[in-house]
Amino acid sequence: MACHNLGMKKPVPTDDELRSRLSPLAYEVTRNKGTERAFTGAYTYHKDRGVYACACCGAELFHSDTKYDSGSGWPSFWTPLAEGRIREHRDTTHGMVRIEVVCANCDAHLGHVFPDGPKPTGLRYCINSVSLAFAPETSSSGDST
Ligand code: FE
Numbered sequence: 001m002a003c004h005n006l007g008m009k010k011p012v013p014t015d016d017e018l019r020s021r022l023s024p025l026a027y028e029v030t031r032n033k034g035t036e037r038a039f040t041g042a043y044t045y046h047k048d049r050g051v052y053a054c055a056c057c058g059a060e061l062f063h064s065d066t067k068y069d070s071g072s073g074w075p076s077f078w079t080p081l082a083e084g085r086i087r088e089h090r091d092t093t094h095g096m097v098r099i100e101v102v103c104a105n106c107d108a109h110l111g112h113v114f115p116d117g118p119k120p121t122g123l124r125y126c127i128n129s130v131s132l133a134f135a136p137e138t139s140s141s142g143d144s145t
Pocket of ligand 1: 049054055056057058059103104105106107
């Protein structure tokens with residue numbers, strides 16, 4: 001039978017597994033909606049070519065081609081890797097109205113999306129480094145832009 005999810009669906013790890021596998025900070029950010037301190041994340045200025053996957057479940061979320069330096073102190077992207085990879089929730093904590101973004105596969109907290117990004121979307125996906133796991137791109141026959 002044809003497979004239509006193109007490898008998007010990953011097994012969702014249990015809370016026990018995540019607690020033992022993730023760093024305390026990564027667990028706090030992804031499971032309890034924490035935030036790493038600005039300018040401290042491993043990927044803030046990371047420029048290698050490749051894919052950023054969810055640190056919890058491995059779902060591929062962002063591509064380095066859409067990463068840019070927003071000056072915010074967190075990795076910033078102007079679009080997710082594909083439609084349906086992330087979900088948005090209205091977040092009214094800390095006296096602000098923001099749009100939280102989570103991994104659509106496992107609900108890991110990733111960060112927030114703001115309407116002050118670059119073209120073509122005008123969006124800034126402001127993502128915690130600890131919510132991501134980078135995989136360098138292996139040379140493939142995929143269509144490049
Ligand atoms: Fe995930």
